[in-house]
Amino acid sequence: MARGKIQIKKIENQTNRQVTYSKRRNGLFKKANELAVLCDATVSVVMISSSNKLHEFHSPGITPKEIYDRYQNIMGVDLWVKQYQQMQEELKKLNETNRNLQKEIRQRMGDCLEDLTFNELLGLGEDVENSVKLIRERKDIPKEEPHYGLVDNGEYNHVLGYDDDNRILALRLQPCQPNLHAGAGTGSCVTYTLL
Template sequence: MGRGKIEIKRIENTTNRQVTFSKRRGGLLKKANELAVLTDAQIGLIIFSASGKLYQYHSPSSSMEEIIDGFLKAENIHFDNLNSHQQLHSEITKIRHETDRLQLSLKQITGEDLTGLTVNDLNQLEEQLEFSVSKVRTRKHQLLNQQLENLRRRVNKPISYIIMSIKFSHLLH
């Protein structure tokens, strides 16, 4: 005859609750021992009853202190990773603020968002733009001069080639 499935909820009757606690605690300790023996795992199990009584189990190959030390070391690694995540989050936040600032500056330079700027701010922006225009004009003139020089070379090259061809053909005749 099979057992019926029970609903997992708090047992209201204190006697039944204590009996269930004792039986399930024994089963849990037995399973912990089997797992430790079969797999050579380090297991530490701590149980406090409703009345505050302590029950514990540790693997035969180690003490509860060793298991707790291992747990604390593993948690410190976890906390170190958490600190790394917090540092990354902080760095991302800084980069977002910098990006927002640069986008606002770009909008101001292009004249899209001039709200909130004082006359002094607008004068500085105007000076920056005039300086930038000067640099752009200088670069444009450099490129135009380079293109003009390249065109002159191309034009002079065929003319000198034609002149040499004519001279060479006169020598043959």
């Protein structure tokens, strides 16, 4: 029994569309393989599904690059010229940016100043002065020492010393408290360093 012809148009049902794609893709790849084997032809089929999945078939024993190279030779075109030119332009821009940055660094180090105008020299001088000022401000900021609180009321209390990261450095007992290591009754102040 012969099947009736179907109308060639987009299949609206997504599940049916996926099934049809898969079946017809396999059929197409089977025919491409038969053509390559029977006729000693070089065959390449590249398909991208609506869900952006890549499927491809290439004749046995040949790579996609070899097929593209043969295509370019036969057609007399270069598929990569445009991309190569764009890459060359991008490389030129990056090289120019690199040269400018290197020149700016040398100028800040005191070299290559003959190329600068008077106003550019003044601006460079201001930049150097601002940098020196900022460095001095950072250098002169005093670091807080670990602090130990005092207990005036004579009650048992401990005081903790902290470092810059709020880690406990030491535990200090007040002079009015007994030394725990020496036994009760001694009134010396003891600081225990914590590890």
